Amino acid sequence: MDQLPIFLTIKDRKCVIVGGGNIALRKAELLLLAGANLHVVATQVGEGLQKLCDDHAALVETKDYDASALKDAALVIAATDNQVLNRQVSLDAKELNIPVNVVDQPALCSFIMPAIVDRSPVIVAISSGGASPVLTRKIKELIETFLPERISALAKLLGSYRERVKNKLAKPADRARFWENILDSKVSELVYSSNDKAAAELIEQQLTDPNCSEAISGEVYLVGAGPGDPDLLTLRALRLMHKADVVLYDRLVSAEIMAKLRRDAQKIHVGKEQANHSVEQETINQMLVRFARDGKKVLRLKGGDPFIFGRGGEELETLTEAGVPFQIVPGITAASGCAAYAGIPLTHRDYAQSVRFVTGHTKEGAVALDWETLAKEQQTLVFYMGLSGLSEICKQLIDNGMEQSMPIALIQQGTTATQKVLVGDLSNMPMLAESKKVQAPTIIIVGRVVELQKKLSWFNV
CATH class of the missing domain: 1.10.8 (Helicase, Ruva Protein; domain 3)
Incomplete structure (x- = not known):
């Protein structure tokens, strides 16, 4: 360790900046945030820095620098483009035992200004010892991502x-x-x-x-895992995934997302698919209650968004009746995520003024929907869980007045590395899907917006 990380109290203490440009402005903003009594010395002072100093009653001396400017200073920052002047400021400060920072010249510094994540009073400072400011900035971005705002x-x-x-x-x-x-x-x-x-x-x-006992009582986190790409998880979802003791997860939660869970968490698969419910919904509801009452932090992890064809509302009703506390974390629903990764805007001024999310689950061989309304123009239809009913969906839309040539897209495993996009029309999509041996999970998009897919395609091209 080449430097000792410290936090220095400069509130109401004289801090000197030599320089009047944009870099000096950024340093001045930081010093003022820490409550410094700011003194600026420069032959010319930029408009932004002058206004900042005026707003905070900081002293500005428009003159050539000399060592007297450092008298009684707690720290000094040299922020000029004059290398000779910067070196002189460094020498003067060190002679007076005043901490000095010369911007972008580590050899002249007695301290380095770190990258800062400010959640005052929590402050995280990051430094690479001057080796790579860009790397330091990237590390800051990661910490900003994971450190809760509150x-x-x-x-x-x-x-x-x-x-x-x-x-x-x-x-x-x-x-x-x-x-x-x-x-x-x-x-x-x-x-x-x-x-x-x-x-x-x-x-x-x-x-x-x-x-x-209240301190150890359990809680349920109802979390949307998004459509598959782990980069689409929300920050809150990631935080709660790391906290959970028990995880009840659906089959549509990808392996990459499951890998982000606590390694020691108990993981229980409760996924469903048509005609094959590994665990009945009522059993899932009661498991959530039981684990929470045992003092566990329970993660109910669902693909997409839990409130869009996810039965999240039913599970929360049970928790409410049992007096179990819960949190809800929305996820990017499959319609939005898969459409974006396929290059299909769900609305567009020239093609569709509305979008409808529709379940494509069949019931006794038929999809019981208001087909006449769905067949109207100037809208986009997104069918969830519709692969098994694809032929019926296309037939009903045509029978109710939609043109056979209406574009339709079938997106398999959307947002993942194995994403496949088939584009056709209502007349040929069932045959196309069969020939390509499409498998669930899929999303079906019907509407003129599909015409833009070839032009806007960007992922896995």
Whole structure:
């Protein structure tokens, strides 16, 4: 380790920036966020920096630099394009034992400005020691992705109880165990869901009764896994996937997404397909209740979005009746994801002013739908689970007035590396699908927008 990572308090302390351009502006913004008493020294000061200094009552001296500008400074930043001047600022600061940073010149620095993820009071600083600022920025992007936005609220809530916990629990080990239990409980998720009041109540319960069962009560996470590509998972979905003790998952959840679960989580397949329900819905509902009452964090992982042909509402009704708390995380539904990856816009001013999501499940050999309405022009139809009823779907649309030449697309395993897209019309698609031996899962898209597929295709081309 070539540098010691530290957090420096500069609130109300003199901090000097030598330079007046855009780089100086960015550094000034950061120093002001930390409460610095900012002094800018430059022969010319840009409009943006001048306005920032005016807004924050910062001192601007439009003059040539000399060492007297550093008197009583807590730190110095040189941000000019004059290499000789930058070197002089560095020498002067080091002579006065003042921490100095010279932008993009690590050899002249006594400290390096890290990349920062700011969720104050939680702050993450990242540095490559000046070796690769771009790599540092990429690492910052990853942390920004996974660090919850409301972790700042969580830190403030925990901080508000720090003294009370210290007074109640004299031993450091006892205090550490208390906070570990709090962070392993529902407190974090309550805050992340903007339910700060319930989170505070739970901490109060633990302060007065450390054996309170509420802290270890279970919860169900109803999460949409999206159409298959793991990159389409939401940030909240990923976070809850990493927390779950038990996972009840459907057959449409891809192996790549399953690989992102906790390795030690109990995984139970409860998938369904037509005429083959590995676990009945009522049994699934009761499993969710039982695991949650056992104090488990239960992930109900569904392909696509749980509220679009996913029976998520039925499961939540059971949880509500049983008094089991839950969270809902929407996912990208198959219609949206598969259409986008196939290059088919579901609406377009020139082709379709509306879109309909329709279940294509057959019932006793027929698809019971309002075919006359579905056959109207200027709309896009998306059929879920329609492969087995494809011939009936095409026939009914034609019989109810839709042109035989109406474009139709059949997307197999959409958004995945094995995605296949077949494009035809209502008259030939059943035969085309049979000849290509198409297999589920599939999405069927009917409408003029399909004409754009060849032009807009981008994935796996």
